[in-house]
Each structure stands twice: as structure tokens, then as C-alpha cells.
Amino acid sequence: DIQLTQSPSFLSASVGDRVTITCRASQGISSYVVWYLQKPGKAPKLLIYAASTLQSGVPSRFSGSGSGTEFTLTISSLQPEDFATYYCQQLNSYPLTFGGGTKVEIK
Amino acid sequence: EVQLVESGGGLVQPGGSLRLSCAASGFTFSDHYMDWVRQAPGKGLEWVGRTRNKAKGYTTEYAASVKGRFSISIDESKNSLYLQMNSLKAEDTAVYYCARHYDSSGDPRKGGIDVWGQGTMVAVSS
Numbered sequence: 314d315i316q317l318t319q320s321p322s323f324l325s326a327s328v329g330d331r332v333t334i335t336c337r338a339s340q341g342i343s344s345y346v347v348w349y350l351q352k353p354g355k356a357p358k359l360l361i362y363a364a365s366t367l368q369s370g371v372p373s374r375f376s377g378s379g380s381g382t383e384f385t386l387t388i389s390s391l392q393p394e395d396f397a398t399y400y401c402q403q404l405n406s407y408p409l410t411f412g413g414g415t416k417v418e419i420k
Numbered sequence: 421e422v423q424l425v426e427s428g429g430g431l432v433q434p435g436g437s438l439r440l441s442c443a444a445s446g447f448t449f450s451d452h453y454m455d456w457v458r459q460a461p462g463k464g465l466e467w468v469g470r471t472r473n474k475a476k477g478y479t480t481e482y483a484a485s486v487k488g489r490f491s492i493s494i495d496e497s498k499n500s501l502y503l504q505m506n507s508l509k510a511e512d513t514a515v516y517y518c519a520r521h522y523d524s525s526g527d528p529r530k531g532g533i534d535v536w537g538q539g540t541m542v543a544v545s546s
Contacts, residue, residue, distance in 0.1 A: 314484070347532035349465075356517055356536035357465065363530040400465050404529045407481045409455075409467040 319412035336401035422446035429540030435513035458487030458514035469539035
């Protein structure tokens with residue numbers, strides 16, 4: 314199975330900060346990575362697929378990059394509504410797997 | 421409106437069974453891969469399983485943790501997806517989400533889950 318390791322697991326930041334979250338795969342997964350945002354008590358929301366394609370309706374401050382084993386999600390200027398937990402997921406092979414999550418909290 | 425509504429969750433004893441339902445509306449159900457994803461209390465997301473679309477024969481894949489115990493099925497006439505859960509264990513306690521997989525290219529690896537249900541809670545305890 315492909316393991317996804319997200320770092321950091323917890324991040325404290327201020328509104329307006331640039332934030333970067335990393336997702337490392339235990340083996341190469343091309344660009345088959347998805348990023349989600351989840352707020353407490355809510356279902357996750359799709360942000361980015363195929364490593365760098367922004368889902369329709371998602372603000373352009375979100376961007377994704379990477380291929381192979383290392384991927385990043387960047388928020389260029391953190392907004393109040395962005396405080397949440399972020400997950401990566403690999404779609405390269407079964408079983409599909411998620412990273413452990415990165416919780417972004419207000420500093 | 422595109423919508424997924426789960427039902428069927430509840431409290432069940434270890435070793436018991438439960439069937440979750442997911443009613444889809446607002447889209448052509450048979451065109452999409454559909455996933456089940458769960459989240460234990462205070463924990464992260466865990467992919468449970470998938471059914472491919474009608475064109476792929478509704479074939480299924482499962483996580484190792486549920487393989488042989490859980491099964492996914494479809495009723496096209498009801499636009500519904502099901503998760504039959506047998507031999508339940510305490511570690512199966514979670515919110516279970518029904519989810520629609522989206523891809524624009526025809527390659528499911530180049531997509532993601534774009535529609536989620538509200539989730540249904542399953543608690544396994546004596």
C-alpha cells in the first residue's frame with residue numbers, strides 16, 4: 314500500500330500568511346494526488362486534483378504542485394475561512410489512501 | 421441539485437451487521453465511480469471502498485481493513501448505493517460518507533471526490 318505522510322501535522326498561522334503543506338508518498342505516484350479541506354463536523358471539500366488542477370469555484374489563492382513522491386499545497390494569503398484540516402489523497406493505485414491531515418489554526 | 425443522502429447508521433454490537441444506503445439525485449448515477457470514505461471520531465479520513473461506473477461493470481475495490489467483511493452494491497432503479505457491513509468490529513466505529521468521484525478526462529486517477537453526503541454515524545459497541 315502507498316503511504317502518504319503530511320507535514321506538518323499542525324500549523325499555526327495568521328490571516329494573510331503564506332502557508333505550505335507537504336505530502337510525501339512512499340513510492341512514485343506520478344501526479345495522481347488530490348487535496349481536500351475539511352471543517353469540523355462537515356464533509357471534506359475538493360480543492361485540487363491531478364496535483365495542480367484547481368477545482369471549479371475554489372479561490373485562486375490555493376495552488377498545488379509536485380509529481381512523483383513529493384507534493385505541496387500552498388495558500389498564498391490565508392483567509393479566516395481557510396482555518397481547517399487539509400488532507401491529501403493518492404489515486405495512483407488501490408487501495409486508495411489519505412494522508413494523516415494537517416490542521417491549520419489561527420495564531 | 422446534485423445531492424447524496426446517506427441513511428442506515430446506528431449502534432450495533434460487535435460481530436453484527438448493518439447496511440448503509442446512499443440516495444443520489446441531480447446527476448446520472450451510472451456514469452460515476454462512487455466511493456465510501458469513513459472517519460473515526462477525532463481521526464483522519466480513511467477510504468473504505470469504491471464501485472466503478474456502469475461502463476466498467478460496477479466492479480469494486482476495498483481497503484484491506486474491510487475486505488471480505490464489507491461489500492458495495494448498486495440499485496440503478498433507485499439511484500442508490502449501498503454498503504453492507506458484516507462482522508463489525510469496534511474499530512469500524514466512524515462517520516461513513518458516500519461520495520461521488522469526478523474526473524473530466526476519462527481517467528479516474530486525474531480526478532477527485534467532488535460531492536459528499538452528510539455522513540452517517542456507525543457505532544460498534546456492546
